[in-house]
Amino acid sequence: MSIPAHLDPQVKEHAARVLAGMREFAASMIYAAVLTDDGFEVADYSDGRTDASRMASMSSSVQALSDAVARELRIGTAEYVIIASDQGHVLQRRVPGQPLVLxxxxxxxxxxxxAIAVSKMGAQRMAHSPASEPGPAPAPTAVPEPAPADPAPIVAAVPPRDETTPRSIYAPPVSASGW
Amino acid sequence: MAEHVILFTGPMGAGKTTAIEKLSEIDVVRTEAANTERQVADKATTTVALDYGEIVLDDQDKVRLYGIPGQRRFDFMWTILKERAKGMVLLVHNDADDPIGRAVEYLDEFADLYAKGGVVIGITRIDIAPGPSVTDYAAALAVAHPDKIVPIYTVDPRQRDQMRTLLMTLVANIETRDMFVERVPQREELVAE
Structure with a gap:
């Protein structure tokens, strides 16, 4: 059984970088969070006035209700949810391929x-989240498949990496914030 | 046709979603998410907003069935849903940590539903592990809520007939109370006379 994302330090760190990167891209972002499908906060970028745990639970419920509406109306999968108000708009979407919501x-x-574009890029970035293994990996019993190629970077122009510098596999490829 | 809104409450893993699935005559609206608390309840998914189903009892009572998420972190959904409800089916799994304490906790939390209509308790998973008896529950509730009379059953949420009995008990309780309230003059009326 893998470590839940909200308890995995590597995933939490990656999520924090993704959110910081979103903030760099959009200074209008007041609050953001990555949460598990069932409402646990993985990481948040906050103005300090938002109860991140509570928002994670509420976002989980909103996402699930939106999915239920899309299912009921047979309109496919809900891509994103917008809550528009006179003092701001909330935008949330699932992280592709992961049981996470941004x-x-x-x-x-x-x-x-x-806002839609930034959240989409953030979710795509989060999709490549590194997950910690709960214990030592079992001995391989067969020749492993080659690892899939790195996904295309979100930022089109990626400067060449200095191969002489040791680099963590979790280090962001573009900037300190992962963008 | 009378309509009733009934809330299914209780801790995570008590069988609320299963009970509504078994009772409902329409496709149940479910809001499931991958469960990361496998140490609390060993199941793949958990309800994070609500479950919704409908059933018509005896061709005259339409009952809307709402299931809450069992985890307290979703208590904002509890507040939303209990505003609409008139009664509560409280399910508690007998192999939970401190199941009697959990029953009392939920009864405290949803006490206004007792006042609005009624409450019935179903103890589930009684065959899984030794736990408190129905008498133990009744004794504890008599101490915690001496002013309330709450029927307690042992049930299997997978058994439609058992859940239907539980639901009909609650609806009968609500309707009896409605009749009683209609017949008893209110204090203001007595003063006016």
Whole structure:
């Protein structure tokens, strides 16, 4: 059984970097969090006024209800959810391929289009989350398949990496924030 | 046709979703998510918003069945859902940590549903491990809530007939109380007379 994301230090660290990167990209982002499907906070970027644990639970419920509506109406999978209010908009979406949700609050000076784009990039970035193994890996019994190629970077122009510098496999490829 | 909104409450793993699945005559609306608390309840998924189903009893009572998420971190859903409800089926699994304490805790939390309509308790998984008896539950509830009369059953949420009995007991309780309230003059009426 793998370590739940909210208890995995590597996933938490990766999530914090992704959120910091989103903030660099959109200064209008007031609050953001990565949470497990069942409402545990993995990491958050907060103004200090938001109860991150409570928001994680609420975002989990909202996501599940949105999925239920999409299922009921037979309109496929809910791509993202928007809660628009007069003082900001919340945008949340599932992290592709992971039992995680990314939720973010932007102030009203942000265009909705940019909020959608930033959250999408954040979710894609989060999708490549490193998961810790709970224990030593079992001895291989067969020749392992080659690892899949790294996904295409979100930022189109990636500077060549200095191969002489040791680099953690979790280190971001572009900047300190992972963008 | 009378309508009732009934809440299924209780801790995670007590069988709320299963009970609603078994009772409902429509496709149940479920909001399941991958469960990361396998040490609390060893099941793949858990309800994170609500379950919803419907059943018509005796061709005259339409009952809307709402299931809550069992974890306290979703208590905002408890608040939302209990505003609409008139009665509660409280399910507690007998192999939980301190099941009697959990029963009392939920009865405290949803005490206003007792006042609004009624409460019935179903003890589940009684065959899984030795645990308190129904008499133990009744004794503890008599101490914690001496003003409340709450029927207690042992049930298997997978058995539709058992859950139907539990639900009909609750609906009968609510309707009896409604009749009683209608017949008894209110204090203001007595003063006016």
């Amino acid at each position: 939720a973010a609050l932007f102030d009203t000076y942000e265009t909705l289009g940019k």
